[in-house]
Amino acid sequence: xxxxxxxxxxxxxxxxxxxxxxxxxxxxxxxxxxxxxxxxxxxxxxxxxxxxxxxxxxxxxxxxxxxxxxxxxxxxxxxxxxxxxxxxxxxxxxxxxxxxxxxxxxxxxxxxxxxxxxxxxxxxxxxxxxxxxxxxxxxxxxxxxxxxxxxxxxxxxxxxxxxxxxxxxxxxxxxxxxxxxxxxxxxxxxxxxxxxxxxxxxxxxxxxxxxxxxxxxxxxxxxxxxxxxxxxxxxxxxxxxxxxxxxxxxxxxxxxxxxxxxxxxxxxxxxxxxxxxxxxxxxxxxxxxxxxxxxxxxxxxxxxxxxxxxxxxxxxxxxxxxxxxxxxxxxxxxxxxxxxxxxxx
Amino acid sequence: xxxxxxxxxxxxxxxxxxxxxxxxxxxxxxxxxxxxxxxxxxxxxxxxxxxxxxxxxxxxxxxxxxxxxxxxxxxxxxxxxxxxxxxxxxxxxxxxxxxxxxxxxxxxxxxxxxxxxxxxxxxxxxxxxxxxxxxxxxxxxxxxxxxxxxxxxxxxxxxxxxxxxxxxxxxxxxxxxxxxxxxxxxxxxxxxxxxxxxxxxxxxxxxxxxxxxxxxxxxxxxxxxxxxxxxxxxxxxxxxxxxxxxxxxxxxxxxxxxxxxxxxxxxxxxxxxxxxxxxxxxxxxxxxxxxxxxxxxxxxxxxxxxxxxxxxxxxxxxxxxxxxxxxxxx
Ligand SMILES: Nc1ncnc2c1ncn2[C@@H]1O[C@H](COP(=O)(O)OP(=O)(O)OP(=O)(O)O)[C@@H](O)[C@H]1O
Ligand SMILES: Nc1ncnc2c1ncn2[C@@H]1O[C@H](COP(=O)(O)OP(=O)(O)OP(=O)(O)O)[C@@H](O)[C@H]1O
Ligand code: SF4
Ligand SMILES: [Mg+2]
Ligand SMILES: [Mg+2]
Numbered sequence: 299x300x301x302x303x304x305x306x307x308x309x310x311x312x313x314x315x316x317x318x319x320x321x322x323x324x325x326x327x328x329x330x331x332x333x334x335x336x337x338x339x340x341x342x343x344x345x346x347x348x349x350x351x352x353x354x355x356x357x358x359x360x361x362x363x364x365x366x367x368x369x370x371x372x373x374x375x376x377x378x379x380x381x382x383x384x385x386x387x388x389x390x391x392x393x394x395x396x397x398x399x400x401x402x403x404x405x406x407x408x409x410x411x412x413x414x415x416x417x418x419x420x421x422x423x424x425x426x427x428x429x430x431x432x433x434x435x436x437x438x439x440x441x442x443x444x445x446x447x448x449x450x451x452x453x454x455x456x457x458x459x460x461x462x463x464x465x466x467x468x469x470x471x472x473x474x475x476x477x478x479x480x481x482x483x484x485x486x487x488x489x490x491x492x493x494x495x496x497x498x499x500x501x502x503x504x505x506x507x508x509x510x511x512x513x514x515x516x517x518x519x520x521x522x523x524x525x526x527x528x529x530x531x532x533x534x535x536x537x538x539x540x541x542x543x544x545x546x547x548x549x550x551x552x553x554x555x556x557x558x559x560x561x562x563x564x565x566x567x568x569x570x571x572x573x574x575x576x577x578x579x580x581x582x583x584x585x586x587x588x589x590x591x592x593x594x595x596x597x598x599x600x601x602x603x604x605x606x607x608x609x610x611x612x613x614x615x616x617x618x619x620x621x622x623x624x625x626x627x628x629x630x631x632x633x634x635x636x637x638x639x640x641x642x643x
Numbered sequence: 644x645x646x647x648x649x650x651x652x653x654x655x656x657x658x659x660x661x662x663x664x665x666x667x668x669x670x671x672x673x674x675x676x677x678x679x680x681x682x683x684x685x686x687x688x689x690x691x692x693x694x695x696x697x698x699x700x701x702x703x704x705x706x707x708x709x710x711x712x713x714x715x716x717x718x719x720x721x722x723x724x725x726x727x728x729x730x731x732x733x734x735x736x737x738x739x740x741x742x743x744x745x746x747x748x749x750x751x752x753x754x755x756x757x758x759x760x761x762x763x764x765x766x767x768x769x770x771x772x773x774x775x776x777x778x779x780x781x782x783x784x785x786x787x788x789x790x791x792x793x794x795x796x797x798x799x800x801x802x803x804x805x806x807x808x809x810x811x812x813x814x815x816x817x818x819x820x821x822x823x824x825x826x827x828x829x830x831x832x833x834x835x836x837x838x839x840x841x842x843x844x845x846x847x848x849x850x851x852x853x854x855x856x857x858x859x860x861x862x863x864x865x866x867x868x869x870x871x872x873x874x875x876x877x878x879x880x881x882x883x884x885x886x887x888x889x890x891x892x893x894x895x896x897x898x899x900x901x902x903x904x905x906x907x908x909x910x911x912x913x914x915x916x917x918x919x920x921x922x923x924x925x926x927x928x929x930x931x932x933x934x935x936x937x938x939x940x941x942x943x944x945x946x947x948x949x950x951x952x953x954x955x956x957x958x959x960x961x962x963x964x965x966x967x968x969x970x971x972x973x
Contacts, residue, residue, distance in 0.1 A: 357837040358808065466925040467695070496694040496864065498922035501908035505919050525838065529912035530919075553912060567838040569845075569867030571911075573890045576871055580846055582839040584793075585807040 304348070306384030311345035312485055312517050313369070318342040318378035320364050324590070334590045338364040340541035342378075343616075346485065351511070351518040353532030353549070355525060355564065357586050360538040362521045366489045369519065370406045371397055383484075402432060405478035407471075409490035414474055415462040421473045422447065422458040425480050432481060439480075446476045449513065450506060468499035472506065479514065487519045492527060504531060525568055529553050534622075537561045540589055540597040543616065547623030557625035560598045596628065608635045654724055656826060656858040657683035657706070662718035664701050664710065664882075665932075674932040675701045677882035679718070680956075685825065688852060688859045690869035690890070692902070693879035694926055699862040702879070703828045706860070707739055723825055741771050743826040744819035748834050750811040753818070754803040760787070760814045761799030767821040786817040791847060809840035813847070820851065827852070829861045833868065845871050866909055870894055875962075878902045881927050881937035883953075888963030898965040901938045936967070944969055 319341055326333035339361040346352050354362050367373040369380075371388070380387040382403070385395040408414050415424055425446060426439035434442070444454040450472040462470055471491060478486050488507070492500040504527065511518060522528050528535060528549075535552040537545040537560065545558040556562045566581035584601050587593055596614050599605040608628050615634075616626045628636035664676040676698045683689050691699050704710050706720060708727060720727040723742055730738055747753050755763055764786055765779035774782065780799075787795035790813040803811055812832060819827060829848070833841040849872055852859050863869055869876050873890040878901065886899040897903045904922040924941040927933065935950040936942070942949070954966045960973025 357839065468925065497866075497905055498694065498908050499925070501910065501919040501921040502923075504910065505921065508918075523838065524910075526910045526912055530910045530914055549915075563839055567842045569842070569865070569871045571867050571870050571894065573870050573873070573894055577842060577846065580839070580843040583843065585809045585840060586837070 304383070308348060310348075310384045311381075312348045312383055313346040314379075314381040315345070315369075316343045316379045318365070318368055318380070319376045320361075320368055320373060321376055336589050337541050337592060338589060339368060339375075340592075342538075342541075342543055344536055344543060344546055346517060346519060347534070349515065349517055350533040351520050351531050353528035353535040354519065354521045354538060355523065355528050355535065356538035357564075358523070359586065359589060361541040361589075362538060363489055365538070366406065366487050366519070366521055369485075369487055370404060371401060372406075402481050403483050404485045404487065405481060405483040406487045406489065407474050407478050407491045409493050412462060412467075412470060415470065415477075417462050420459045420461060421452075421465070421476075422454070424462075424473065425477045428477070429480050442480060443476070446479050447473075449479070449510065450476045451502075452476070466499070468495050468502060471495060471503055475503075475506065475510070479510065482514070483516070485517045485519065487521075489521045490523070491520075493522065493524065500527070507531065525565060537564070540586060540592050542597060543624075543626065544598065545623075545625045546616075547625075548621065551621065551623040555623075557619055557623065557630055558598075558627045559602045559604055559629075561625075563601075596626075598627075604629060604636075604638065606636055654721075655682040656685040656687075656723055657681065657860070658719075658721040659702075659706070660719045662702065662705060662720065663716070664698070664705055665715040666711075667713060667715065672930055674929045675882055676705065677932055678953075679879075679883060681877060681884065683826070683858045683860060685858050686852075686856045688849075688861060688872055688874045690873035690876045691860060691862045691879060692864065692866065692869055692876055692905075694864065694905075696926060696929070697879040698882040699864075699879055700830055703745065703830050703860065703862055706826075706828060707743060707745055708735060709739075709745075737771065740767055740819075740824075741822050742824055743828060744822070744824040745828040745830065746812075746815050746819045746832045748831040750808075750815040751803060753815050754811065756803055759800050759802055760806070760817075764814075764818050764821050767818060771822040782821070783817075786821060787814070789820065789851065790814070790817045792817075808836055809843065812836060812840075812844055816844075816848070816851070820855070823855065825857060827857045827859045829859060831862055831864070834863070834865070841868075842871075848872065866894070866906065878905075881929060881933055883933075883937070883966065884956075885938065885967070886963075886965040888959075888961070892961060892963060898959055898963060898970050899938075899967045900942045900944055900969075904941075 318339060320339040322336040322338055323332040324334040356362055368375050382395055382400055387395050387400045388397050422443045425443035429439040430436055444458055447454045452472055492503050520531055532549045535549050536543055539560050545561045556565055563582035582601055587600055593600050595611050596609045599609040614626045614628045615631050616624050617630045618624050619630050628634035629638045629641050632640035659679060659681040662676055662679040666673045666675060693699050761783045764783035768774050768779040768782045784795060787798055792798050792810055792813050833844050875889055876893050877884045877887045880901050886897055886902050897906055907920040908922060922941050927937050936954050939945040939949040948968055954968050956964050956966050957970045957972050958964050959970055
């Protein structure tokens with residue numbers, strides 16, 4: 299099994315997505331006909347730069363996990379293009395990359411450390427499983443599994459033969475990370491990887507992720523609802539709302555100068571950590587609308603204090619407001635007709 | 644000494660002394676709560692903080708006598724001057740949902756899917772207060788308005804699954820408040836909510852607590868949530884309170900090494916590019932009752948004396964207390 303290497307060169311994005319869409323039909327009635335459609339991911343476009351950590355945040359149900367599963371190709375997109383290091387994914391023509399080759403270079407770590415491991419396999423065998431499937435000898439695969447266990451801070455002599463139930467939550471999550479590393483991927487998608495862990499253990503796993511990334515030259519897509527964790531780990535941050543990208547940019551630009559009203563409200567909703575400075579007014583009222591029937595125009599307009607007629611009529615364009623900081627709000631777009639248009643640029 | 648413990652002050656709303664809870668099943672024993680002491684003044688908000696498995700939920704359930712039969716429970720629990728451990732049958736039913744009510748992390752477990760929200764609230768009012776159907780229905784509407792559910796009148800007829808997560812959580816709070824409890828127990832009620840909805844529900848709870856003068860015990864593992872809502876915090880580790888005191892000084896600098904480590908390892912944005920401080924190791928299994936400082940295997944300050952016995956609670960002044968031999972009495 300050979301190790302996948304850089305093909306497109308440093309300037310080519312590792313992954314590039316355009317118009318990525320996934321709608322889930324909701325079946326109902328006696329005949330099981332489609333009665334509605336959940337527009338889980340609706341025309342999402344972004345790039346993952348080689349060597350970066352791209353954080354994804356947004357409210358529950360906004361499509362983060364669906365995006366992750368599309369990136370992993372655990373789900374087939376209804377529409378959209380995926381290009382991995384210059385090669386179209388799933389189009390095994392001269393210029394394409396077969397799904398099998400793609401999947402080897404992209405791995406995923408989920409929130410639930412327990413559910414993703416086989417309870418009947420010692421963890422060493424769980425880690426060695428995929429490399430064996432991909433043609434490595436058992437001996438070589440086990441050797442690699444032990445190396446990776448050491449890399450994630452689990453001494454092989456002590457842990458290799460343990461079963462998942464003999465580990466703590468933090469240790470299990472280390473095993474999941476080890477398993478993702480076993481195929482020597484280039485991109486790892488982490489969907490809420492520390493959300494189920496205690497704070498004291500969360501810090502251990504985050505340190506580990508930072509270390510492994512440097513050691514193995516990895517690229518991360520890191521999904522979390524914890525805005526502090528995302529700020530800590532990300533180079534760039536993507537903000538989703540109801541299946542769409544509303545803002546994307548360097549981490550400091552997003553956290554210091556959030557442009558989209560939703561991003562501003564989300565960041566302002568973080569508890570203050572200072573009992574003398576408690577919040578008195580919630581930054582945002584109401585709940586996110588139903589993705590079956592998203593509002594016309596800007597999907598955030600039903601909760602936005604700046605909404606005007608144009609926001610219901612036209613979908614805001616994604617506009618670059620400086621140095622790769624992109625926002626999809628009519629206020630960011632000088633020509634949109636919003637009374638505060640251009641105010642954000 | 645905390646004000647609530649002084650002889651001349653009125654009896655606290657909640658007084659727990661030497662609470663022990665042990666679960667014994669065929670294949671394992673868990674010493675979940677090990678000599679827990681706790682006081683709550685009327686109208687006070689106490690946050691219980693602690694890692695997973697430290698006994699937070701078991702403590703709340705013990706306060707409502709909701710533990711399974713095979714749990715061995717000892718110690719004393721008094722709420723509003725009544726002996727909760729001695730309650731049974733009707734007294735217990737009157738107490739649950741009457742004097743003390745509970746809200747949970749997942750509202751769907753607390754709300755009945757086959758009845759409308761309005762009916763469920765009215766049901767509680769009828770059962771506990773002997774109100775007529777019409778009075779109870781009117782009260783249900785009042786309660787939905789109290790928890791700021793928009794178009795409350797229309798929502799009375801909604802089934803739980805027809806509401807969003809945030810509205811469901813509000814509906815559950817309305818059910819809990821139906822009989823004007825003196826004590827509200829909340830087990831991570833905002834943990835499953837989005838940041839934007841979580842802050843709405845926290846602000847609502849704080850407002851209601853002040854308006855109704857309830858005592859609240861709020862379990863969370865999120866220091867930020869405690870910072871938004873608590874008057875006082877109690878930090879649990881391995882089934883015991885290891886530190887307790889007013890929220891302000893606690894957030895400025897805990898006394899005990901465990902919460903100190905917890906605060907230091909909580910990720911802030913300004914830690915970018917730095918290696919995070921961690922607490923090495925993992926909490927004890929609790930298969931046997933702790934006989935030493937339970938935190939000593941993970942503690943950077945530990946010495947032989949820490950394992951000589953369970954450290955006593957040290958009064959550090961200003962209503963602050965901690966179970967650590969390194970804490971100076973004040
Ligand atoms: N297999 C499915 N069938 C139908 N609907 C689905 C399916 N998977 C996801 N959805 C819906 O798609 C939307 C997006 O879900 P997704 O899991 O991607 O959200 P998320 O951003 O990851 O949320 P969370 O923060 O709660 O994990 C939601 O409305 C969800 O209910
Ligand atoms: N019904 C039960 N039977 C057996 N063990 C139990 C039972 N309920 C709780 N325990 C055990 O008691 C200990 C304390 O559990 P508890 O639910 O109070 O933890 P917690 O502090 O609320 O944690 P979390 O933050 O994960 O909710 C745990 O070890 C748990 O496994
Ligand atoms: S486009 Fe309009 S509704 Fe949408 S965020 Fe901007 S101002 Fe608000
Ligand atoms: Mg998700
Ligand atoms: Mg609990």
